[in-house]
């Protein structure tokens with residue numbers, strides 16, 4: 495099964511411009527507790543390089559583009575996000591890296607929990623160990 499799950503966001507664009515709506519628990523499967531966005535990015539400064547024990551997220555490139563690498567410990571896939579109407583679902587225990595940010599990139603992330611540093615796995619070998627022992 496593909497790691498890359500792109501959600502088509504409801505859009506009502508017309509001659510006045512673009513419009514996207516996201517409803518917590520409806521458009522997306524989890525309740526959104528937090529959102530953040532990344533901007534003023536640089537193409538040669540990748541980000542991410544971590545996984546989460548429990549957190550689920552959806553990433554939307556609302557402007558510009560960037561390249562995501564997703565890795566579940568068994569397979570590694572990549573996808574270019576370049577549309578404000580597509581959301582990338584990032585499940586728990588998924589290693590993610592973000593590369594090749596365009597200068598105008600604005601990356602919005604919706605998250606299922608509040609910020610919790612103890613939910614992060616920042617070491618790739620530790621990530622592989624956790625995946626191997628995961629009972630869920």
Ligand code: TYD
Pocket residue numbers: 528530532541542543609
């Ligand atoms: P970081 O994990 O480096 O971001 P990325 O995944 O894009 O590489 O986060 C940047 C900083 O922001 C870091 O000091 C932690 C802090 N932070 C919060 O305070 N709250 C949050 O919700 C997030 C995601 C990060």
